[in-house]
Amino acid sequence: MAEEQRVEWPTATRDERLSASVREVNRRSVSDLLTATSYPTPPTPVPGCATCDELAVLRHLARHEGDGSRETDADVLLRRHQRQSHPGYGEGTPTRRRIFRYVPYSIVQDGSAEPEYEACCVSGDENDCGAASGRHPDPAEVEEWQRLHTQETRHTRYRRCFADYSVLEPTA
Numbered sequence: 001m002a003e004e005q006r007v008e009w010p011t012a013t014r015d016e017r018l019s020a021s022v023r024e025v026n027r028r029s030v031s032d033l034l035t036a037t038s039y040p041t042p043p044t045p046v047p048g049c050a051t052c053d054e055l056a057v058l059r060h061l062a063r064h065e066g067d068g069s070r071e072t073d074a075d076v077l078l079r080r081h082q083r084q085s086h087p088g089y090g091e092g093t094p095t096r097r098r099i100f101r102y103v104p105y106s107i108v109q110d111g112s113a114e115p116e117y118e119a120c121c122v123s124g125d126e127n128d129c130g131a132a133s134g135r136h137p138d139p140a141e142v143e144e145w146q147r148l149h150t151q152e153t154r155h156t157r158y159r160r161c162f163a164d165y166s167v168l169e170p171t172a
Contacts, residue, residue: 022102043078046086052078105168115164117142123155131155135163 012020042059045052059074082089109115117139121129131153133145139162146158 018104022104025101042075043082045078046082046089049086051081051085055081104171106171107166107168110165110167113165115162118161118163119143119146119158120161121149121153121155121157122159123153123157129153129155 045056055074055078059071059078062068062070062074114137116135116137118135119133119142121131123129131149133142133149136142142160150156
């Protein structure tokens with residue numbers, strides 16, 4: 001008789017499990033949207049209100065131009081205006097189910113922008129000196145300014161700042 005061989009599968013890492021979960025949630029939410037039979041009705045303007053009419057016109061123009069984002073923005077603004085200026089109007093309409101998707105991102109330094117370095121003198125008897133190096137792309141320039149300022153004033157305390165630009169990139 002042939003002996004059965006048992007195959008050991010490697011255990012998924014935390015990131016792999018999270019990725020699989022996110023993929024499944026996204027798949028379900030897309031299929032829910034595709035099979036939805038009704039969409040929420042857009043808010044109706046309050047008769048005689050110029051702001052409501054203006055926002056309804058913006059929504060109509062956006063729909064006519066095929067700009068779904070602007071159309072949604074107009075709906076949101078109209079609903080917000082109605083809640084603030086016409087409390088109770090349109091109540092009883094069902095609220096829409098919201099679908100949130102989690103997308104993992106990594107924060108990375110933006111390669112198209114240079115980091116900036118700066119120092120400010122916080123020495124002084126009663127008040128801070130306040131002298132500043134200005135922003136520089138190289139920390140050596142700021143350190144040299146600190147040395148020269150210390151030689152001239154004997155001040156030895158500085159607040160140093162580093163600033164860079166970051167970009168969020170999807171990791172999936």
